[in-house]
Amino acid sequence: MGSACIxxxxxxxxxRSLLGWHLQQVGYSVWQSADFHNAxxxxxxxxxxxxxxxxxxxxxxxxxxCRWLRQQQSLILMLSSRKTEADIVRGLKAGAxxxxxxxxxxxxxxxxxxxxxxxxxxxxxxxxLDYGILKIDLVQRRIRLRGQLIELTPxxxxxxxxxxxADGEPLSRSELLxxxxxxxxxxxxxxxxxxxxxxxxxxxxxxxxILIQTxxxxxxxxxxxMLKPDSWNPRMNGTHPPIPVRASS
Numbered sequence: 001m002g003s004a005c006i007x008x009x010x011x012x013x014x015x016r017s018l019l020g021w022h023l024q025q026v027g028y029s030v031w032q033s034a035d036f037h038n039a040x041x042x043x044x045x046x047x048x049x050x051x052x053x054x055x056x057x058x059x060x061x062x063x064x065x066c067r068w069l070r071q072q073q074s075l076i077l078m079l080s081s082r083k084t085e086a087d088i089v090r091g092l093k094a095g096a097x098x099x100x101x102x103x104x105x106x107x108x109x110x111x112x113x114x115x116x117x118x119x120x121x122x123x124x125x126x127x128x129l130d131y132g133i134l135k136i137d138l139v140q141r142r143i144r145l146r147g148q149l150i151e152l153t154p155x156x157x158x159x160x161x162x163x164x165x166a167d168g169e170p171l172s173r174s175e176l177l178x179x180x181x182x183x184x185x186x187x188x189x190x191x192x193x194x195x196x197x198x199x200x201x202x203x204x205x206x207x208x209x210i211l212i213q214t215x216x217x218x219x220x221x222x223x224x225x226m227l228k229p230d231s232w233n234p235r236m237n238g239t240h241p242p243i244p245v246r247a248s249s
Contacts, residue, residue, distance in 0.1 A: 004117060005029045007048035009039045009065075010079065011057045019052065022106055023113065036060045043072065044165070044179055050116055055080035055091060063094040068167055070095030075116050079104075131164055132227035145202055155181065156198045159191070163212065163222040170215035195220055 006028045010016035013034065020030045031046055033039035036057065042048070051074050055062045062078075069076050078096035080087065091099045097119070098112055129136040135144040141157050143150050152160065158180040163171065171179070173188035199206040213221050 004050075005031065005046050005048040006050045006052065006113070007031045007033065007039065007042050007046070008052045009033045009036070009057060010052070010054040012054070018106075019109065022110060026110065036065050039065070043069075043074070048074065050075045050077065050113065052077045052079060052113075053096070055082065055087075063090060066091070066094040066096055071167065072165070075119065077112060077116055129164065131224065132229055134164070134227050136161060136164060150201055152198070152201065155194050156201070159194050159198060160202075160222075163220065166222065168221060168224045170218040170221040172219040176219060191220070 004027075006023055008016055008019055008023075008030060010019065010032070011034060016032050016034065020032050023030045029046075031042045031048065033042055036059070039051075043051070051069055053062060053066055053069070053076055055078050057065075066076055066078065076096045076098075078091045078099045079102060080091065080099065081102040082088075083101045088099050088101075097116055100109065100112055127137070127139050129138065133146040137143065141154070143152060143157065143160060159176065162176060162179040173191040176191050177188050195212060196206070199209050199212055202211055203209045210226050211223055213223050215221055
């Protein structure tokens, strides 16, 4: 099990600590979160093999977060005190791979965890991500926009990948810098330079960007709505605008 990583997202601090301790005892690397914000940070930083998710976490919608985790190709064990068939079905349809009702025995919890981790070892990681007209090749580290290969620098590729993984949420310059280039010590304002360069390669009109949007007093976001295959039609009378293709500098 060595380097296998598990993220625990649980509102009850005692249960969260207990689960973490038992998982560590059998050899897993464990990261704990009490809220969705911290859980996203843990996911981006550590890319856990399995996420254990409290279905009744305060301050948010666990089912929506479960759907987001599923988009990230994560395995999910949902914990819940809700035991009706309808509740279990909702959890599984939201993307949970397994559903364990509270209270539960620790041996059953560990057995279900191990079963999911065995599944993880047999499933190959995705080779690409599909965002409609945007395809991100994770192996070759390149992108295609509406079928056309766009040559990006390593920095531009990392920036676009992080924006895409944010699922449409705006990210600050500091957060983009930390996620895209974790070893960098550059000023967060250098993000503006890379965004400008990236816009020149993916926007029809870089002076009026519609894909990579500036969010006032926050930072930047990727407009996922504009990546849907038919998103250009209302603006272009049924035709697609040309995609600029420029070699990386």
